[in-house]
Amino acid sequence: MEKKSEGTLAIIWLALIQGVLASGAVEVKPSINPAAVGDTVTLSLSPSSTLKSGNWAMGESLILTWQGDKQLVAPSHSSRALFNVLTGALTLSSVTVADSGVYVVQCYDPKLRANASITILEPISNVSLKANQIDLMEFNSSAVIKCSVSSGSSLSFFWLNGSSEVTASDRVQLTDGNSTLTIVSVTRYDQGPFRCCVFNPVSNGTSDPVNFTISYGPDNMALTVNGQNTTSFLVGSNLTMLCSAQSSPPAQFQWAFRGQSVNTTGPLLELYSVTKDQSGPYSCLAFNNHTNMNRNITSHSPLSRSEQQAVTVWLLPLQLLMLVAHSVHR
Known part of the structure; x- marks a missing residue:
């Protein structure tokens, strides 16, 4: 029939x-x-x-x-x-x-x-991301993120870093029909969050974010004495030295006076009722265990005996003695 x-x-x-x-x-x-x-x-x-x-x-x-x-x-x-x-x-x-x-x-x-x-x-469903690795080193690592869907046809892709669209450049590559994002020689500003947006004429979808942990520094060090970069002090003054550096993870700090290690760690060095013998160069060493990099900065701090004598404190970028670096590694 x-x-x-x-x-x-x-x-x-x-x-x-x-x-x-x-x-x-x-x-x-x-x-x-x-x-x-x-x-x-x-x-x-x-x-x-x-x-x-x-x-x-x-x-x-x-x-x-x-x-x-x-x-x-x-x-x-x-x-x-x-x-x-x-x-x-x-x-x-x-x-x-x-x-x-x-x-x-x-x-x-x-x-x-x-x-x-x-x-x-076919409507889009389940947009997901897969990164080659999450923990990266500034200037020494490349990030690769692949975007995929469980279902969908006639797909178009674009990427967001935060709220800004990612575009191709010397360091940024968009391949495989824009479904793969590669960032060469990542910097500290490439942490994310990165999202992949997929659309076709009948539907759209966005992935969960991917964030990178990027180790960098220490660099851009600064050292202030009593909250100032340039000032004058008298014998008997109390001095508070604050050392800072841009670093991820946060840097470890070690102090030295006249090239000799001071039994003080952390970003703060406090001196009370200073004497003339305490006048001289104070150095701060910042060290990052992840990047194996260190930087230092030195403050030359002379002191005066009388109120009439002005003593200038200025900051100089000097190389810290190997003794200090050696003590930090120990």
Whole structure:
């Protein structure tokens, strides 16, 4: 019985092809285009027409034929194709990606032929990121992040660093259709958060953020005495020296006086009721265990015996004696 139905469909199809004349008087207009998988799409005729007989097909694959109020639906579209005899519209339910293509309506009475193309896209789901590594070293590491989806078709990608869009540059590469982000020789400003945004005409999605831990420094050191870079002090004064450095993880600090290690660690060195013997160069060494880098800065602090004598304190970038560095490593 099924073979007989298919044969009848084929005969009707061939008869219509032979007898149909092309016409530009009628257009086919999809209700949604592109559409998402699972949508219902109606292909309407404009203007709508009462067609006595004809057929709908996708390319050369017959969907249905009708004669008056009688319809015959191809097995491939049974329960998914609905034809409106009064308007000539074809409705497809639960569409899939395979339903993308050119749809043609042909009628023998009156004679007309019209077509329209529709695209069915798979919605995007589960946008995720995978990084080659999270812990990086400034200037010595490269970051690679790959973006993927569980489902989706006709995808486009773009990246965000915080709220700013990431664009290609000498250090930044976007490859694999922009789905892979590579940052060469990362700096401390490449920590993130990085997000991947994926979209197609029917949906969009954004990944969870990825943040990098980037070790750097110490550098950009500063040393102040009593909160100032340049000042004068008297014998008997209390001095508070504060050492700072940009570093990740935070730097360790060691102090030295006249090249000799002082039994004080941390960024703060406090001296109370200083004497003339305590006048001289104070050095601060900053050390980062992750980068194995160290920097130092020195304050030369002479003191005066009387209030009439002004003593200037100034900061000089000097190389700290190897004795201090050696004591820090120990």
